[in-house]
Amino acid sequence: MPASFWEHEPVRLALAGRHLGRAIRAYRNHPYQGRSPLPQSVVAAWLGITQAQLSRVENGPPIVHLDRLIHWARLLRIPSSHLWFTLPGQLSAMPTAIEGSDHDSAETLETAGAAHPPVPADAATSASERGGGTTDRRQFHALAALAGIAATGFHDLLSAPAEAPRSVGMEQVRYAGSLVEQLRQADAVAGADQLYDIAVRVHSRLSSWATKATYSREAGEALQIALADLAIATAWLAIDSENRPMARPYLNEAITRARIADDPRLEVLAFAQLALLVRDDHPAESLHSAQAALRASAGWGTPRLATLVHLRTAHAFAALRDVSGFSRAMTKARREFERGTSEDDMPFLHFVTAQEVQGIEGLSYLAMGRAERAADAFRATTESTPPALRRNRIYYTVQLADAQCRLGDVNEAARTAMAVLPDLSQVSSGRVWRDLTRLRSSLTKTRQPTATSREFIDAYDQAVSR
Known part of the structure; x- marks a missing residue:
C-alpha cells in the first residue's frame, strides 16, 4: 500500500492501540479499497482462517501471540514503523517512485x-x-x-x-x-x-x-x-x-x-468460478457464491452471462438435493440462453453453448441420483459439441460412461470410456483423468466383470503407464 494508506486515522489509531484485529477491520474498510469494503471472507482467506474467526479477531481482545502477529503483519505488508513489535528479517519497503519518473503522470x-x-x-x-x-x-x-x-x-x-x-x-x-x-x-x-x-x-x-x-x-x-x-x-x-x-x-x-x-463483470465471473470450485465439498457455499454473482450482475448482465450464473445456481441446488430449486434455476438458464448472444458478451463466455447447458443439466441429474436422465443429457451433449471445445466433449463423454455404469450397463460404460482414451494423448485434463480413475474403480468392483470392462481396464492401465 502507499505510505498514506497507513496514516488513515482508523488504521493509525488501531495500530497505535496495538490491536491488530481492529487494524484489519480498518484495512478492509479503508476508502482506498473502492466502493465496497473488502469482505471478511476474502481477507480471512488471505490470513488462512475462517470468516467467523476473523470476526472474533476484529471484535475481540487484542492478539498477543507474537508468531501470529508477525505472520499477519507480513501478509498485509504493514510497515515496520507502524508496529509495536520487530519483524525478523524486516521487510524492505517498496520504492515510492522510480528515479527519473514523473510524479504527476505516474x-x-x-x-x-x-x-x-x-x-x-x-x-x-x-x-x-x-x-x-x-x-x-x-x-x-x-x-x-x-x-x-x-x-x-x-x-x-x-x-x-x-x-x-x-x-x-x-x-x-x-x-x-x-x-x-x-x-x-x-x-x-x-x-x-x-x-x-x-x-x-x-x-x-x-x-x-x-x-x-x-x-x-x-x-x-x-x-x-x-x-x-x-x-x-x-x-x-x-x-x-x-x-x-x-x-x-x-x-x-x-x-x-x-x-x-470497479469492474463488476470480472467480479461476477469470479463468484461464478467460486461456485464451481466449492460445489462438491461445500454446496451451500456454492449456492451463496452463485447468488452473489446474480446480485452483482442484476440490471446489466448479458443473456449469456445470466445463463452461466443460473447454471451454477442450478448445479448447486442439485448438489443440495433441492429438486424444485434446481428446476427453477434451469428454467431461468434456458430462458436466458434462448435470448441469444450480445455484442457485450465477454470472450470468456464462448463456452456457454447449448451443449454446455445440456451438460450441466446432466451433471445436476447425476448429483441428484437420476442417472437415466443424466445419460440422456450427456448423450445429447457429446453428439453435438463443436471441435473447438474438444476438452468439454471428452469430459462429458466420461460423465456419460459414469451414468451408464450407475445404470448397471457395464459393457456400454466400458465402450464409451474406451472411445476417449486415444484423445487423451492430445488433451491433458487432471479432472478427466480423476473421473476415469473412478470409473475404472467402479468397473473393477462389479460382481461379474465382462470381457469389455476388462478390455477397458487394461487399456486404461496402459495409457496411465505411458
Missing part, C-alpha cells in the same frame, strides 16, 4: 498490487516441482498449442525471474491481457495440465510489475483488470488440472481486484 504500482493476496507457497516454483521437473516440456507443448505466441514476446513473461520493467505502458498491459483469452482458447482444445504452470508464471511476472514498476493512472486501472482476469483463468486451470487448493487464493484476488477497478 504513480507506483504498489497501488495496483494492493489486491494481490499471499499464495500459500511460491506458486511458480511449486508448480514446477509438482511437474517433477517437466516444466520445460509442458511449456513446449503449451506454446505449440498457443500458435504464434512465442514469436510475439510471450516467452518474455515466462523467462526466469528478472527485474521488473521501470515503467509499464498501456501497450504492455493490453498485450498481457490478450494472453488470457489465448490461454482460454488453448485450454478448450488441449486441456489445463499443459497450461497451468504457464499461467502461474505469467501471473507471478505481472504481479511483480504491479509492485515494482510505475504506470499512468490509465495503465494502472487496465493492469488491475488484466490481473483479475488472469487470476480467474489461472483458478480455472487449477481446477481442471486437479490443483484445486490453489484456485481459491486466485479467485479471492480476482474479486478484490475487480472491486478496486
Whole structure:
C-alpha cells in the first residue's frame, strides 16, 4: 500500500492501540479499497482462517501471540514503523517512485498490487516441482498449442525471474491481457495440465510489475483488470488440472481486484468460478457464491452471462438435493440462453453453448441420483459439441460412461470410456483423468466383470503407464 494508506486515522489509531484485529477491520474498510469494503471472507482467506474467526479477531481482545502477529503483519505488508513489535528479517519497503519518473503522470504500482493476496507457497516454483521437473516440456507443448505466441514476446513473461520493467505502458498491459483469452482458447482444445504452470508464471511476472514498476493512472486501472482476469483463468486451470487448493487464493484476488477497478463483470465471473470450485465439498457455499454473482450482475448482465450464473445456481441446488430449486434455476438458464448472444458478451463466455447447458443439466441429474436422465443429457451433449471445445466433449463423454455404469450397463460404460482414451494423448485434463480413475474403480468392483470392462481396464492401465 502507499505510505498514506497507513496514516488513515482508523488504521493509525488501531495500530497505535496495538490491536491488530481492529487494524484489519480498518484495512478492509479503508476508502482506498473502492466502493465496497473488502469482505471478511476474502481477507480471512488471505490470513488462512475462517470468516467467523476473523470476526472474533476484529471484535475481540487484542492478539498477543507474537508468531501470529508477525505472520499477519507480513501478509498485509504493514510497515515496520507502524508496529509495536520487530519483524525478523524486516521487510524492505517498496520504492515510492522510480528515479527519473514523473510524479504527476505516474504513480507506483504498489497501488495496483494492493489486491494481490499471499499464495500459500511460491506458486511458480511449486508448480514446477509438482511437474517433477517437466516444466520445460509442458511449456513446449503449451506454446505449440498457443500458435504464434512465442514469436510475439510471450516467452518474455515466462523467462526466469528478472527485474521488473521501470515503467509499464498501456501497450504492455493490453498485450498481457490478450494472453488470457489465448490461454482460454488453448485450454478448450488441449486441456489445463499443459497450461497451468504457464499461467502461474505469467501471473507471478505481472504481479511483480504491479509492485515494482510505475504506470499512468490509465495503465494502472487496465493492469488491475488484466490481473483479475488472469487470476480467474489461472483458478480455472487449477481446477481442471486437479490443483484445486490453489484456485481459491486466485479467485479471492480476482474479486478484490475487480472491486478496486470497479469492474463488476470480472467480479461476477469470479463468484461464478467460486461456485464451481466449492460445489462438491461445500454446496451451500456454492449456492451463496452463485447468488452473489446474480446480485452483482442484476440490471446489466448479458443473456449469456445470466445463463452461466443460473447454471451454477442450478448445479448447486442439485448438489443440495433441492429438486424444485434446481428446476427453477434451469428454467431461468434456458430462458436466458434462448435470448441469444450480445455484442457485450465477454470472450470468456464462448463456452456457454447449448451443449454446455445440456451438460450441466446432466451433471445436476447425476448429483441428484437420476442417472437415466443424466445419460440422456450427456448423450445429447457429446453428439453435438463443436471441435473447438474438444476438452468439454471428452469430459462429458466420461460423465456419460459414469451414468451408464450407475445404470448397471457395464459393457456400454466400458465402450464409451474406451472411445476417449486415444484423445487423451492430445488433451491433458487432471479432472478427466480423476473421473476415469473412478470409473475404472467402479468397473473393477462389479460382481461379474465382462470381457469389455476388462478390455477397458487394461487399456486404461496402459495409457496411465505411458
